[in-house]
Amino acid sequence: MDTDLQIQNKKLELIQWLSTIEDLNFLEKISEFISRENKKDWADLISDAERKSIEKGIEQADAGRLNPHSKAREIYGKRI
Structure with missing residues (x-):
């Protein structure tokens, strides 16, 4: 039985x-219970790797190690 059908059942x-x-x-x-579950913070739902990446970015920003938008455009082109 496929997952969508299991969910519907x-x-x-x-x-x-x-x-x-x-x-x-x-x-x-x-x-x-439903109300509490619906109010979970998105930060509680991300993986440890995502959390570490965000923390690293915050540390870099706090230390002033930022790249301008023009640099991101150079690197990623039209993808952003």
């Missing part, structure tokens, strides 16, 4: 299950 299972819940406290807990 899981969503339908959850919708069906959720429609049977009558406990308001439980529904509120689910709602709070």
